[in-house]
Structures are given as C-alpha cells and as structure tokens.
Amino acid sequence: MYRIVRKKPLNPTVTQMEIEAPLIARKAKPGQFIILRVDADGERIPLTVAGTNPEEGTVKIIFQIVGATTECLNHKEEGGFLEDFAGPLGTPTKSDGIRKVCIVGGGVGCAIAMPVAEEFHRLGAEVTSIIGFRSKDLLILEDEFRACSDRLIVMTDDGSYARAGNVTVPLKEMLEAGKRFDEIVTIGPLVMMKFVTAAAKPFGVPVTVSMNPIMIDGTGMCGGCRITLVDEEGKRTTKFACVDGPDFNGYEIDFDEAMSRGRMYAEFERHAYEEACSLFRKA
Amino acid sequence: MPIDPKKHEMPTQAPAERAHNFREVALGYSEEVAVAEASRCLNCKNSPCVTGCPVNIAIPDFIARMKERDFEGAYQIIAKSSSLPAVCGRVCPQETQCECQCTLGKKFEPVGIGRLERFAADWHNAHAEEKAVPPAPNGRRVAVVGSGPSGLTCAGDLAKKGYAVTVYEALHTAGGVLVYGIPEFRLPKSIVAREVETLRELGVDIETNVIIGKTLTVDELFDMGFEAVFIGSGAGLPNFMNIPGEAYKGVYSANEFLTRSNLMKAYLDDPKTPIMKGGRVAVVGGGNVAMDAARTALRLGAEHVYIVYRRSMEELPARREEVEHAEEEGIDFRLLCNPVEILGYENPENPRDPKNGFVTGMKCIRMELGEPDASGRRRPVEIPGSEFTLDVDAVVMAIGTSPNPLIKNTTDGLEVNRRGGIIVNEDGLTSREGVYAGGDAVTGAATVISAMGAGKVAARAIDEALSK
Numbered sequence: 001m002y003r004i005v006r007k008k009p010l011n012p013t014v015t016q017m018e019i020e021a022p023l024i025a026r027k028a029k030p031g032q033f034i035i036l037r038v039d040a041d042g043e044r045i046p047l048t049v050a051g052t053n054p055e056e057g058t059v060k061i062i063f064q065i066v067g068a069t070t071e072c073l074n075h076k077e078e079g080g081f082l083e084d085f086a087g088p089l090g091t092p093t094k095s096d097g098i099r100k101v102c103i104v105g106g107g108v109g110c111a112i113a114m115p116v117a118e119e120f121h122r123l124g125a126e127v128t129s130i131i132g133f134r135s136k137d138l139l140i141l142e143d144e145f146r147a148c149s150d151r152l153i154v155m156t157d158d159g160s161y162a163r164a165g166n167v168t169v170p171l172k173e174m175l176e177a178g179k180r181f182d183e184i185v186t187i188g189p190l191v192m193m194k195f196v197t198a199a200a201k202p203f204g205v206p207v208t209v210s211m212n213p214i215m216i217d218g219t220g221m222c223g224g225c226r227i228t229l230v231d232e233e234g235k236r237t238t239k240f241a242c243v244d245g246p247d248f249n250g251y252e253i254d255f256d257e258a259m260s261r262g263r264m265y266a267e268f269e270r271h272a273y274e275e276a277c278s279l280f281r282k283a
Numbered sequence: 284m285p286i287d288p289k290k291h292e293m294p295t296q297a298p299a300e301r302a303h304n305f306r307e308v309a310l311g312y313s314e315e316v317a318v319a320e321a322s323r324c325l326n327c328k329n330s331p332c333v334t335g336c337p338v339n340i341a342i343p344d345f346i347a348r349m350k351e352r353d354f355e356g357a358y359q360i361i362a363k364s365s366s367l368p369a370v371c372g373r374v375c376p377q378e379t380q381c382e383c384q385c386t387l388g389k390k391f392e393p394v395g396i397g398r399l400e401r402f403a404a405d406w407h408n409a410h411a412e413e414k415a416v417p418p419a420p421n422g423r424r425v426a427v428v429g430s431g432p433s434g435l436t437c438a439g440d441l442a443k444k445g446y447a448v449t450v451y452e453a454l455h456t457a458g459g460v461l462v463y464g465i466p467e468f469r470l471p472k473s474i475v476a477r478e479v480e481t482l483r484e485l486g487v488d489i490e491t492n493v494i495i496g497k498t499l500t501v502d503e504l505f506d507m508g509f510e511a512v513f514i515g516s517g518a519g520l521p522n523f524m525n526i527p528g529e530a531y532k533g534v535y536s537a538n539e540f541l542t543r544s545n546l547m548k549a550y551l552d553d554p555k556t557p558i559m560k561g562g563r564v565a566v567v568g569g570g571n572v573a574m575d576a577a578r579t580a581l582r583l584g585a586e587h588v589y590i591v592y593r594r595s596m597e598e599l600p601a602r603r604e605e606v607e608h609a610e611e612e613g614i615d616f617r618l619l620c621n622p623v624e625i626l627g628y629e630n631p632e633n634p635r636d637p638k639n640g641f642v643t644g645m646k647c648i649r650m651e652l653g654e655p656d657a658s659g660r661r662r663p664v665e666i667p668g669s670e671f672t673l674d675v676d677a678v679v680m681a682i683g684t685s686p687n688p689l690i691k692n693t694t695d696g697l698e699v700n701r702r703g704g705i706i707v708n709e710d711g712l713t714s715r716e717g718v719y720a721g722g723d724a725v726t727g728a729a730t731v732i733s734a735m736g737a738g739k740v741a742a743r744a745i746d747e748a749l750s751k
Binding site: 037041042068085086087221257263264266268272 | 453454455463491492493497499517519520521523525530532535536538539542546548555556557637640
C-alpha cells in the first residue's frame with residue numbers, strides 16, 4: 001500500500017497527489033512514468049511522474065479526471081492509500097547537448113511537461129515554454145512554468161486568459177521570426193502533438209513527443225502500447241511505448257493510427273465512467 | 284488381475300457447459316480412481332519416468348504410497364523435488380516427459396502420472412492442517428527476480444536450506460505466467476495463491492511492484508547485502524508477424540489478451556479492465572498459449588474461434604490434452620494456413636465513424652509442408668494463389684515472445700545471446716559472478732516445468748557457491 005501524503009486540486013478536473021514511494025522517488029527522472037492501481041480490483045493505469053522528492057521519499061502525480069479509474073483516484077484523500085504504485089518505467093527524456101529548448105504543453109500534459117522544463121532549466125539550457133488550455137479555469141502550473149522558463153507564453157483556446165489560440169500559433173511565429181531551438185519537446189493531446197510536429201517540420205527542428213497509449217503492465221509484456229514509427233523511406237517499425245518510449249521522434253510517429261488505437265475502449269470507458277460517477281453520487 | 288490397457292479417464296466438465304464458464308475443465312480423480320490408476324504402475328526396475336521429469340520426482344515411490352492410500356506420504360515425496368506439485372500436475376506436458384518414458388506405455392497407455400500428481404497435491408491442500416515450518420536461518424540472503432515458476436522454485440529450494448530469500452515481482456500479484464498467462468479454467472488462481480502462501484510460510488519475502496532494472500538494479504541488490512541473484516524474469520515482449528494491419532483495434536498479443544482476462548479479471552461480469560467479448564476471433568499460433576487464448580475467447584462469449592497455424596496437427600506444439608479439449612469445445616482449427624494481412628474497417632466518407640480502425644477480417648494463405656528445417660520439423664511453404672479471408676472481429680497473435688531488455692540494459696557484463704536470452708552455464712550461472720538465471724529469460728518461451736527445473740539447478744548451484 002502506498003500512502004497519499006498530500007493532495008491538492010489544481011483545477012476542477014485536475015488533481016495533484018504526492019505518494020509515498022521511496023524507491024521510485026530516488027530513481028524517477030523527467031519523462032518517466034509509474035503504473036498504479038487505486039483499489040485491489042482496479043485497472044492498472046500509467047501516469048507520468050510530475051516530480052519527486054527523494055529526501056521525503058515521495059512521487060508527485062498529476063491527473064485529469066477522465067474516466068472511472070481517475071474518478072476513483074480523485075475520491076482518495078490525504079492520508080489514504082493506493083493499492084499499487086510501480087515504477088519508474090520508460091526512458092527519461094533525453095537532454096544531452098540541448099542548449100535551447102522549446103517546451104510545448106497542452107492541458108494536463110503540462111503536468112508532465114513541467115518537470116521536463118525544470119530539468120532543462122537546471123541543466124542550464126535556455127527554456128521557452130508554451131502552455132495551452134481550453135479556457136482560464138483549466139489553467140494549471142503557470143507559476144511553476146514561469147519559475148523555470150526564460151520565456152513563457154500562455155494560450156487559451158477561447159481567449160478567456162492570456163493569449164487566444166492554440167499553442168502552434170506562437171511556435172510558428174517564433175520559428176518564422178528566425179528563432180532557433182535545438183529541440184522541441186511537446187506533451188499533450190495527440191492531435192496537438194501532431195500539429196506541433198507539423199509546424200516545426202519546415203524549420204527542421206527536432207521534435208520529441210511523449211506518447212500515452214493504452215497500457216496494462218508497463219514493463220514490456222503485453223504489447224498493447226505499441227506505436228508505429230515510419231521512417232523517411234516509409235518503412236514501418238513497431239515500438240513499445242513502455243520500454244522504448246514514452247518519448248519518440250515526432251516526425252516518425254503515425255499519429256492517426258495512435259489516435260485510433262487510443263479510442264479502442266471508448267465506449268466501455270464512457271459506461272464505466274458514468275457508473276462510477278453515479279456510484280459516488282449515491283454514496 | 285490383468286493390467287487395464289488404458290489410463291483411467293480424467294472426469295471433465297462437459298464441453299458444451301465448460302465452453303461458457305471459467306471453472307476448471309478437468310475435475311480430478313476420486314480416491315478410488317487414483318488408487319486404481321496407481322495400481323497400474325509396474326514399479327519397474329530402472330524407473331525411466333524419473334529421467335523424463337525435469338525435476339526428477341521419485342515417481343515410482345510416490346505412486347507406491349498412493350497404492351497404499353498414503354496420499355500425504357505421496358505428496359511429501361513429490362514435494363521433496365517440486366515446489367509446485369498442484370501446478371505441475373495440471374500444466375506439465377507429461378506426454379513428452381515422464382509418461383512418454385513409462386515402461387507400461389510401450390504396450391499400453393502409460394500410467395497417468397500427471398493426474399496422480401495432481402491428486403496427491405489436491406489431497407494435501409484439502410487435508411493438511413499444519414503450516415510449512417521455516418528452517419533455522421543460515422544468515423545468508425539471496426534475491427530472486429520474478430515470481431513465476433523458475434523464481435518460485437529457486438526461492439522455495441533456497442528457503443528450505445535456511446536462506447533468507449526475497450522475491451521481487453514487477454506486477455501486483457505473485458505467480459508470473461501462472462497468474463497472468465494460464466487461465467483459471469486450466470489452473471485455478473486459488474491453487475497458485477496457495478503455493479505462493481506455502482513459500483511465505485517457509486519465510487520467503489515477496490515484494491510486488493518492484494521492477495528489477497528500473498526500481499532497483501541487479502548491482503543495487505548486491506549493495507543491499509544479497510550474496511546471489513537469480514533472474515527468472517520470464518519471456519517478455521510479444522512477437523508480432525509484421526504483416527499489414529496489426530495496429531487495427533482488435534489485434535492483441537496473446538500476452539495482452541490473457542493478461543486482461545486473467546490478471547486483470549476482465550472475464551468477470553463487471554470488470555474494471557476492458558476486453559473485446561463476443562464476435563469472431565482468430566488466434567494465430569499452435570502452442571499452449573494459443574490454446575489458452577482461443578478457449579478464453581470462447582468463454583468470453585465469442586461466436587466462433589479459429590486457431591490458425593502454419594503447420595499441421597502433428598507439429599502442433601501444444602499439450603495434447605489442451606488440443607483435445609479445445610477441439611471438443613468447438614474451436615475451429617485452420618491448419619496449414621498463415622496470415623498475410625489483417626483487414627480493418629475504414630469509412631472514407633466519415634473519418635469519425637466509430638467503427639473505423641476495427642478489425643473486420645484476416646487474409647490467410649494456405650501452406651504445405653516442404654523439407655525439414657533447422658528444427659527438424661518440415662518447413663511450411665506457401666501455396667501460391669491460395670489466399671482466402673476469414674471474417675473476424677479480433678485477432679490474437681500467439682507466436683511467441685522475445686526476452687525483456689530491462690535487466691540486460693541495466694546490468695553491466697551480463698551477456699545475452701543473439702536473440703536476447705541470458706547466457707548461462709550448466710549451473711545456471713551467467714557471465715556475472717553471483718548472478719544466476721533460468722526459465723524463459725534464458726530459453727525463450729518454454730514450459731512451466733522446464734523453468735522450474737532451471738530454478739532448481741540454480742538453487743543448488745547458489746547453495747554450493749555460498750557454502751564454500
């Protein structure tokens with residue numbers, strides 16, 4: 001069992017928790033993830049590590065309530081326990097030789113982008129961060145990003161806060177104005193990462209994307225998280241996000257396939273979510 | 284009294300009934316039948332059956348006890364050699380091991396050794412009151428990576444000698460393939476849990492949710508004071524065929540399909556983990572895993588289940604009994620066939636059509652057997668122009684696995700072969716001092732009992748090395 005040391009809502013649908021898991025806290029690096037089960041009969045879900053405190057032995061996770069499991073997770077309180085918490089899984093985001101980086105985060109993906117931005121900042125790289133949200137009330141981690149970014153641009157789709165529009169708008173502007181990055185690291189909805197990659201392509205800037213496919217074990221056993229990479233000659237290669245990723249070269253990802261695979265259990269998940277919600281309403 | 288030429292039949296749930304539930308298929312012998320079957324043993328001089336057993340159980344001795352109705356005595360003899368008797372009695376391929384060596388088998392059907400082993404183990408589990416007693420500790424610590432058949436065996440053998448053993452398991456439940464892979468109807472999970480509990484009683488510490496190679500490395504285990512490490516991390520990444528369409532929704536690896544059903548209990552009525560139920564399913568492959576996947580699909584409510592295998596019935600590597608059970612249950616064997624493409628639904632008019640990207644069929648080609656290949660089996664060759672399509676909603680690829688890279692990548696000096704399997708000597712010792720390995724992590728996908736055999740060999744070698 002793994003104790004919830006702290007819990008804090010970041011916005012109405014996004015919650016931050018710090019979980020007691022000393023072995024993982026000592027090891028986890030930005031870009032890696034954990035697998036958790038809320039209860040003994042629960043499903044295993046992957047969540048990217050949003051920070052660690054090795055001295056205290058805690059691991060920070062930030063999750064959006066999108067389905068039955070995250071709904072159940074959000075009903076756990078400080079001092080309560082999670083059934084299982086395993087990791088760190090996947091490979092850390094590579095940072096070698098990158099002096100100028102642009103971090104592009106979307107929605108709850110910003111929770112994963114933030115420790116990556118912090119790591120680059122710590123290593124002395126010049127960090128430009130673009131973070132986007134649907135609207136003002138979904139905004140998270142603005143102060144944290146500001147603290148580790150040389151430049152921060154906040155976008156909202158509906159213009160209810162900061163600049164209106166999506167994250168590719170300022171990215172394109174900067175690239176067109178001659179701004180150069182060694183790397184763009186983008187984390188968020190697949191469709192956003194697809195368009196960030198497309199925006200960067202004409203300028204030849206390397207793009208790292210963080211994939212978040214459906215997973216079960218997370219240790220390279222089930223193959224459910226497979227991703228297709230397509231190289232310049234059109235050769236297709238299957239990779240497993242859990243052991244080969246979750247970071248990949250954005251130019252090689254078959255995003256449309258990944259989006260389709262992500263919807264495999266959409267119907268089941270919608271039902272389960274509705275049931276979980278009505279269960280908690282009754283309780 | 285003349286010897287009955289046939290083995291006593293194993294009572295089973297009727298095929299029509301069991302095809303729709305997850306309860307155990309084989310029901311086990313009664314006491315009377317067990318004694319009668321034991322009486323078929325000739326107790327021949329040279330006991331060839333023992334040499335056929337990867338863990339060398341004293342088979343004639345335990346059978347002799349059963350003839351005298353001393354079932355606990357029989358169990359104790361088995362338990363000296365095997366840490367998991369109730370498991371082996373159910374999942375060992377006896378027909379290629381102990382039973383194929385049986386002297387009686389030269390003329391008649393061999394003694395049903397596996398069925399007797401199962402009976403003795405079940406009898407013990409139902410009647411034994413006392414708990415296993417941990418021996419006096421010898422003050423030495425050994426770490427075991429993975430709680431599957433090889434790891435549990437190695438841990439059990441060392442614990443019985445007084446070692447303080449910690450088993451690290453990556454998943455949330457101990458048992459490895461016995462829990463995530465082999466379905467309830469073939470190996471009830473309560474039996475695995477019971478065997479794991481016995482190890483705990485012997486003093487074995489089992490730590491779940493620890494991924495060696497990630498949470499801790501092999502080197503850190505030595506730093507923590509372990510004097511030897513046994514790696515029994517299992518098979519690893521599932522193989523796919525690399526044919527078009529394998530990314531369509533509804534294409535599973537057998538590992539994923541079985542893990543969803545077994546470990547994550549997607550077969551229950553109100554599961555938290557989803558799985559595709561119903562429809563028409565094709566399982567590609569001919570091993571035990573393929574049989575398990577096909578029969579699981581059937582029990583999940585599939586209308587029709589195919590096994591697609593590129594060789595013929597003769598080469599089918601699955602345990603004979605599983606093939607027979609699958610046939611009785613109505614699994615449709617399409618032999619000498621190989622998939623060439625998986626077909627999926629695409630609606631060009633509506634990219635948001637929810638059916639887009641789901642499997643609709645599998646294109647196959649017929650095969651014939653040519654000259655024997657390196658493995659000695661006749662090589663299947665495509666018959667040009669013989670393509671045909673099976674209408675299916677899901678495809679399960681049960682064509683083997685490749686070793687997991689996590690430990691290799693984080694352990695300096697650990698040598699692996701071309702295929703990624705850890706290289707060991709006859710004692711299970713790897714290229715690293717104090718690091719031993721066995722089971723699928725070494726051999727690639729093989730059987731439960733061969734993994735147990737490897738765990739046993741390594742336990743003996745570790746004990747010898749640490750006793751010097």
